[in-house]
Amino acid sequence: MKKFYLLSMAQDKGMFRMYFSYTLLKQLDLFPCFFEYAAVFVNGDPQGLYLMIERPVDAIRRINPDAVSISRGGVLWDIKYQGTQPDALALLRRFEAAHTIRDNKARQNEYEKILDLDLYLQWLAFNSMVRNSDSQKEYYGYETRLQKNAYGILKLMAWDYDGIMAPPAHPEKHLNDELLYACADPIDYFIKENKILYDRYKSILNNLLNNQMPLNHLLASIEKIHKKLDSIDTGFSISTQEMQKFERQRTIKTFKKELTDRHERLIESLSK
Numbered sequence: 001m002k003k004f005y006l007l008s009m010a011q012d013k014g015m016f017r018m019y020f021s022y023t024l025l026k027q028l029d030l031f032p033c034f035f036e037y038a039a040v041f042v043n044g045d046p047q048g049l050y051l052m053i054e055r056p057v058d059a060i061r062r063i064n065p066d067a068v069s070i071s072r073g074g075v076l077w078d079i080k081y082q083g084t085q086p087d088a089l090a091l092l093r094r095f096e097a098a099h100t101i102r103d104n105k106a107r108q109n110e111y112e113k114i115l116d117l118d119l120y121l122q123w124l125a126f127n128s129m130v131r132n133s134d135s136q137k138e139y140y141g142y143e144t145r146l147q148k149n150a151y152g153i154l155k156l157m158a159w160d161y162d163g164i165m166a167p168p169a170h171p172e173k174h175l176n177d178e179l180l181y182a183c184a185d186p187i188d189y190f191i192k193e194n195k196i197l198y199d200r201y202k203s204i205l206n207n208l209l210n211n212q213m214p215l216n217h218l219l220a221s222i223e224k225i226h227k228k229l230d231s232i233d234t235g236f237s238i239s240t241q242e243m244q245k246f247e248r249q250r251t252i253k254t255f256k257k258e259l260t261d262r263h264e265r266l267i268e269s270l271s272k
Contacts, residue, residue: 030119032060036051064144070140071092072137073136123135124183133182138158142156168182178266209267
């Protein structure tokens with residue numbers, strides 16, 4: 001049990017948003033963690049439903065046993081794991097330094113060298129599709145080196161999805177862009193202003209919406225999770241559980257409508 005967290009879903013109305021997001025992100029190779037619903041009891045008393053989830057560092061090291069470093073948000077002040085390889089934090093320092101490069105071509109070249117840029121763009125596209133209200137620093141960056149003394153490339157794992165299909169948490173910090181929803185990191189501003197990268201992003205978003213995550217796939221995933229939730233006995237009284245099921249049905253119905261509208265709106269915006 002020390003390998004897992006129990007995440008409260010107090011902010012996840014209906015208790016399906018995180019499970020839904022992590023299910024899809026796993027399909028996009030953006031989420032390696034094991035996760036499952038858990039009905040929690042203390043001394044026999046029901047405490048409600050939680051999300052049991054593998055600790056991110058453990059998951060990343062399980063699929064990348066030679067990981068050099070793991071950082072929350074890819075920033076040096078939040079290092080979660082540091083290996084014994086020479087200069088294990090060098091790539092993270094280069095990533096932070098790249099934000100300050102003024103020459104557009106040089107900055108793009110540096111991002112290409114140190115970051116799995118298409119994976120990052122995929123993450124931005126997914127966040128836009130589900131209207132993730134706060135994605136700033138909400139990922140884990142990690143490096144794996146193929147050769148001991150040669151730098152690898154920075155990859156990322158997505159994190160924190162209880163605030164999807166919601167208004168931006170800090171709108172004053174975010175880009176005013178329909179396609180780049182709630183983006184606020186320095187690299188996001190650069191992607192927006194760099195035509196080559198912005199077009200590349202739009203192509204990845206278009207592929208996500210039309211091929212990887214078409215609307216029927218999203219709605220089927222929600223329905224599968226809905227049935228799973230309704231089958232779990234949380235230990236509360238029958239009347240309480242029936243009331244929770246009724247409220248969940250209403251919440252999911254609204255969510256499906258919002259997701260459908262968002263999906264169709266993005267496809268329409270991309271076609272202009």
